[in-house]
Each structure stands twice: as structure tokens, then as C-alpha cells.
Amino acid sequence: RIRFNLLKKKKKKRLPFIKVQFEMWDSDEPVPRLELLKKVKGCDGILCVLTEKIDAQLLEAAGPNLKVVSTMSVGFDHLSLDELKKRGIRVGYTPDVLTDCVAELTVALLLATSRRLIEATHEAKTGGWGTWRTLWLCGHELANSTVGILGLGRIGVAIAERLKPFKVKKFIYTDVAPRPELANMIEAEYVSFDELAKQSDFLAVCCALTQETHGICNWNLFSKMKKNAIFINTSRGGVVNQEDLYEALSTGLIAGAGLDVTTPEPLPTHHPLFTLKNCVILPHIASASYTTRNAMSALAANNLLAGLRGEPMPKELKL
């Protein structure tokens, strides 16, 4: 629970001193919903992570004091933006500080998937490693490939910058409109959604989950992709139709998929995608480095405090 009082302004340029009373959920497990609904009552601000749904029900439970919601994430699909806007509640989020970390993990996942590293270590450990065989565990290489980016933002650029030294031949991207200022940084060509599907040897999904992108990676996309294509998703599980992805992977329509995000999370261990050798699934760890998580939490706290002071936030989401 957060209360704040403006005590005094010392000098003109100094930030006003605010006294904040807060209650912290001191566990790595999400706050049980009913408890959260009780605890937010009367709060002036909420700092949340992506497991908390900030929707009309929660905003009603918080009541009219609530002025700021600060999420420790770059993604904001867990926030009902319309409801927040309607109530004049400001929103902080954490872009930029996680870009390097997410791009690094995306490259790691791409290589683990395309060079079949998980399968390979499993074979080595469980007796599958026989004599050297010419086509055993062959994968697909980045050299001379075309890499497609679905949704070009800071993270897409950072991924391309890291992949370039692997001698990628061409970067292509699609988005709602061309983004020349970002595309020029990586010499990426703007193409249609269909061309992205047809041309990409590697396709990295980097778009935010919105009503427009929900389920956008479905049979329509997979059926146009190359047989050797590798599909990588480190954005949100909701952009993928998982039944269609399973079909595409199990029938050899595409070569492999690396997913850091799924629907739901955690993905139940009996889910069919876990049965596929050509699907590498990680438990949503793209931003999981100590440096990045510390930076995200500091930024989220500073967003919250700035919002409570009524000042511009370091990173405020335009509603």
C-alpha cells in the first residue's frame, strides 16, 4: 500500500521529497488474485510484474486514489490500457534497459534451435552418440541466410546487429508501416507479411502482443514459409497459434521453432509441443540476467516515484 505526502521543496531544481509508505509482496510467486484485490484498496500507486492482470476489476478494487501503475516489463499486454486511460491513470514501463539481454537470449535460442543443441546434448548423454555420421544432427546455418523480423523495434535491431557477424546475407522486416530510421541501422528491407514468410530462413518475432497481432503467426504464415525455416519467438505466446505451429513442426512444413514465450505460462508439461524434437522451449527468460533485472526494477521504481510526484516518468507509456 503506498501513501505519499509532499513535505517540502528545498531548491527550485531539486526533486520534491516524498514520503512513501509501501507494502511489498515478498515472494517470487505471483500475488494470489483475491489477496491482490484486497491489498490494492486505497493505493496511490502500484508496481507490478507481468503476472499481474491490471484490468477493470483491479482498478475498481484499488479505487479513486490510484494515480500510477508501473510495470517491471517492456510488454504491457497484461494492462488494460483503455481502462487505465479512462481513469486518467499514468503508466510506466521498462523499455531499453532489457534490449541487450533479450537480443542476446534470442540469438542463443536461434542457434540452439537451428544447430539442434538440445537434441545433441541429449543424444550425447543418453548413448545416442555412435560413430561420426555424415548427416546426423545436421542443422541450418546463418551464413548466407535471410533473416526476417516481424515487428521492428529496438529489440529487432539489437538482434540483427548481433546476427550480422554470422554473415547473414539479408535482413527483411515487416511492421504496420516502414520504420526507415531503425531499418537503416541494420540495412533491412521492408517487405509484406507474405514476403516475410516466403523469404525468411530465420524468422524472429519481435512485435508486441495487441489485438492486431494476436494469433498472427498461424497456418497462413507457416504454410508460406520455407521447409528449412526456423521460427523464433521471444515476444509473447499470444502472437502464435500453437495448434498450427505444432502441425507445421510435426509435419515438416518448417524445420524448427524456438520459443521463450508460450500460452499459457507455464506451458503444461504434457503439452504436445514438448514432444517435438524440433521445438526448443524456454521458460520466458529473455530478460533474465542479474544486470537487466536490477535495471528493470530500478527503472520501475523510478517511474512509480515520478508518477506519484506528478512529474514526467523516465519511461512513460503514451496512452
Ligand SMILES: O=C(O)[C@H](O)CO
Ligand atoms: O515484457 C518483458 O519485460 C519481458 O517479457 C520480460 O522478460
